[in-house]
Structures are given as C-alpha cells and as structure tokens.
Amino acid sequence: MRRLTTMGLVVRATKTGEADRALSILTPGHGVISAMAKGSLRLKSKLFSGTGLFCYSEFLLFEGKTMYTVDAASVKEVFWGVHESVENMALAMYLAEFAAALAPAGEEAEPVLRLLLNCLYYLNEKKRPPRLIKAIFELRALSQSGFMPNLVACEDCVKYEGEPFFFDVPRGVLYCASCAAKRGLQPNLDASALAAMRHIVYAEDRKLFAFTLGQESTRQLGAVASQYVMQCVDRPFKSQEFLETVL
Ligand SMILES: [Zn+2]
Incomplete structure (x- = not known):
C-alpha cells in the first residue's frame, strides 16, 4: 500500500x-x-x-x-471563527467549493490552497468584511487560473484613471466613462472599486489583503466579481445560492 x-x-x-x-x-x-x-x-x-x-x-x-x-x-x-455565524460558514463553504473546482485530483494546487487559507484567516479573525473577502477570492482565483482581466486602461482611448469606469464582463476589459457612454453603457466601478480590483489582480501575494474599501465601492466590486465568475465558470456552484440568501 x-x-x-x-x-x-x-x-x-x-x-x-x-x-x-x-x-x-x-x-x-x-x-x-x-x-x-x-x-x-x-x-x-x-x-x-x-x-x-x-x-x-x-x-x-x-x-x-x-x-x-x-x-x-x-x-x-x-478556523473556529468560520463556524461562528451562518454568514461565515456559507462563505467558507462557497470558497472551498470554488477552490476544489480549480484543483483537480492529482494536480498541483499550491496557489489556490494558499489563497483559500488566507481568506479563511481573514474571515476567522474578522479582519475584512465577508463581501470583500469573497470578491478578493473570486478575482484572484480566476486570475491565477487563466482568466486574468485586462485592467490597465480604457480599451478605446487608453485613459487609465480619473473617473468611474465600466468593466465589460464578457470581454474582461475596461472602458472609461466617456467611451462607455458612446456605447450606451453606465460605469459600474467607481475609482476606489477599480483601484481595489487592480490591486487584487496584480498585487504580490504577500500584499493581497493590504487595502481597505468603503461600503459602496465594496458593493460595486462584489457585483462585478460575481458577474465575472458567472462568465468564467461552466456552471454555478451549489453553495452559491445559499450564500446569496445570507450575505
Ligand atoms: Zn476611454
């Protein structure tokens, strides 16, 4: 044996x-x-x-x-703190299912395991709100798995800061407010939400959690991250429906 x-x-x-x-x-x-x-x-x-x-x-x-x-x-x-509330438990179950889906049997899975452990640590210690931890995991895990969005600058005019931006979920690219308006689209990320999204996608591992975000920006980031997950994964996770009822 x-x-x-x-x-x-x-x-x-x-x-x-x-x-x-x-x-x-x-x-x-x-x-x-x-x-x-x-x-x-x-x-x-x-x-x-x-x-x-x-x-x-x-x-x-x-x-x-x-x-x-x-x-x-x-x-x-x-991670005892994870078991303390229904909200934490539902989020941890969702992150675990997500991570497992990205780690087929027999294959190397060190990056997604480390990401999951870090998310559970921040959830356990209540160091970041659950909604932000969820968005961090989703965007970082997808970026590590070949779905890295292009957040450098506006796809049309290369503007990269100074106004709210529109993240085009199906294409994984950005448009500035003016270029989005020409396409009949409303911005979905304010400046702070975009800065956070760039940080999550591009930061070094050890700095991943080194930022905070206001409530409204977290809501915007969370909405974009959820839509991007739906775009990138084949089928929704079983634990997702329950999580949405408690988060
Ligand atoms: Zn533009």
Whole structure:
C-alpha cells in the first residue's frame, strides 16, 4: 500500500456510517484528495481533531483501490471563527467549493490552497468584511487560473484613471466613462472599486489583503466579481445560492 504524507485543508467532511467521515482534502501537491477517516467522529478517536471541516492538518494517508484512508492527522490550524455565524460558514463553504473546482485530483494546487487559507484567516479573525473577502477570492482565483482581466486602461482611448469606469464582463476589459457612454453603457466601478480590483489582480501575494474599501465601492466590486465568475465558470456552484440568501 502506498503511503502519502501531506499538508491539507479539509474542504468537505460528510458523516458516513456510524462515526466515519468521508473527506475531501485540498493539498498543495495532489489537488483534492478523497479520503475516509474511519471512526473520526468518536471523541476518543486520534483522528477527531485533525479531520473536521476547515482543519488544516498534516495527514498520513494510505492509498486504497478507490480512495485514501487517513491513518493520522495532526492539526496545525483550525478556523473556529468560520463556524461562528451562518454568514461565515456559507462563505467558507462557497470558497472551498470554488477552490476544489480549480484543483483537480492529482494536480498541483499550491496557489489556490494558499489563497483559500488566507481568506479563511481573514474571515476567522474578522479582519475584512465577508463581501470583500469573497470578491478578493473570486478575482484572484480566476486570475491565477487563466482568466486574468485586462485592467490597465480604457480599451478605446487608453485613459487609465480619473473617473468611474465600466468593466465589460464578457470581454474582461475596461472602458472609461466617456467611451462607455458612446456605447450606451453606465460605469459600474467607481475609482476606489477599480483601484481595489487592480490591486487584487496584480498585487504580490504577500500584499493581497493590504487595502481597505468603503461600503459602496465594496458593493460595486462584489457585483462585478460575481458577474465575472458567472462568465468564467461552466456552471454555478451549489453553495452559491445559499450564500446569496445570507450575505
Ligand atoms: Zn476611454
């Protein structure tokens, strides 16, 4: 039997049988791994604390015919704050489903795992509002996956600042207010929302969360990011509908 030791974030944990958990674990080197944590729902189980939803643990796995079995799980980080409110939980479930969709089994998934861990950290610590965390994840994850929008300047006149802009969702490009008006379009990003969107798409990893945004600009950014997700992904995420009812 092949053994695998890896760090991983539990992005799905479903109770099966008496006290087992069927897990989806997002790993840096192997994408999403399906694994069974036998007996892990028993309080005395050595797997109890490391195999819960949104636990970031070091796993020792054995490869079976159809899935892995968890032999050991040593917890490194638990995002307890995520479980505190329905809003946080719904957002975390959505981000986890989104990340898993971008990380097929067997493929390298370090960038999306790191992004998800950072988003859960900011959500857990209440350091940024959930709506902003959602937009940051969406725009950054899509940019990392081959859907980077072109936010440098107006597509028609190369103007790059000084007024609200229109982000053309289907084409992934910008138009300044005057060029948008000529096309019969209303701007959908004020100056702050555009600056934030540029930051999310172009900033270095370690500076990604180093900005704040007012409420109205966050609303505009969030609306554009949601539309861009619909444009780029094949089908809506299951967790999205519920999230929209609570956020
Ligand atoms: Zn223009």
